[in-house]
Amino acid sequence: MTEFLKHLGEHVGSWLYVIAAFFAFAEAAILIGMVLPGETALLVAGYFCHEKVLNIWVMIPVAVVAAIAGDSVGFEFGRKFGPGFRRSQVGRWVGEGRWQSADRFLHRHGGKAVLFARLTALLRALMPSMAGMSKMHYPTFLVWNAVGGIIWGSGCVILGYAFASALHRVEQYLTWAPIAVLALIAVGAVLLHLRRKRRERVAG
Numbered sequence: 001m002t003e004f005l006k007h008l009g010e011h012v013g014s015w016l017y018v019i020a021a022f023f024a025f026a027e028a029a030i031l032i033g034m035v036l037p038g039e040t041a042l043l044v045a046g047y048f049c050h051e052k053v054l055n056i057w058v059m060i061p062v063a064v065v066a067a068i069a070g071d072s073v074g075f076e077f078g079r080k081f082g083p084g085f086r087r088s089q090v091g092r093w094v095g096e097g098r099w100q101s102a103d104r105f106l107h108r109h110g111g112k113a114v115l116f117a118r119l120t121a122l123l124r125a126l127m128p129s130m131a132g133m134s135k136m137h138y139p140t141f142l143v144w145n146a147v148g149g150i151i152w153g154s155g156c157v158i159l160g161y162a163f164a165s166a167l168h169r170v171e172q173y174l175t176w177a178p179i180a181v182l183a184l185i186a187v188g189a190v191l192l193h194l195r196r197k198r199r200e201r202v203a204g
Helices: 002-012 015-026 029-034 038-050 056-087 089-094 096-109 112-118 127-133 138-203
Strands: none
Touching (some): 015 038, 015 056, 029 056, 056 089, 056 112, 056 127, 056 138, 089 096, 096 112, 096 127, 112 127, 112 138, 127 138
16 A cells, blocks of 8 residues: 555646645635645645655645745635625535534634634634634734644644654554464464364263
8 A cells, every 4th residue: 555655646746735735725815615625635745754754844835835825815815805705605505503613613713813723724714704704813813824724734744754654554454464474373283183182081
């Protein structure tokens, strides 16, 4: 499995930076992230960093900048088009329950809601637009957006990197585990055979 993924990554090459950045950007930009989760893309990018297909010291800044930029676009979208969009067919598809949940969260926590939402799957795609709709001051939004982007972007890449390391260890165990099981079965069969022979001699 890991060899297949590494082979695939080597064929795609540096385009993986662009693909991962697009998904991280789209997580909150105009609600694209409702159907294109950036989190998964960054985890996969972290995996390819471990496989030396990508450079982790390049991927982390790319992920952070894309996340911050995506939220900023979402903020501007919400500020200019939010109310009309909320009443549109797509806005109704998002669901009034989700909008109200984001509203309550934003009003309860203010600027910190932007950070909390970045770490919450349900609100991640909605909060930047909601902040724009609420007329939050952009400098306040940008500070909390930057903190959230740094934590989320770098965290996802590092988690993907750590997962790749763990996956290699698991594969090693999976390679040797069947052999160990077969050896244990063989030893058990020999012991049972010897025990049966001993009983037969005692009975005879």
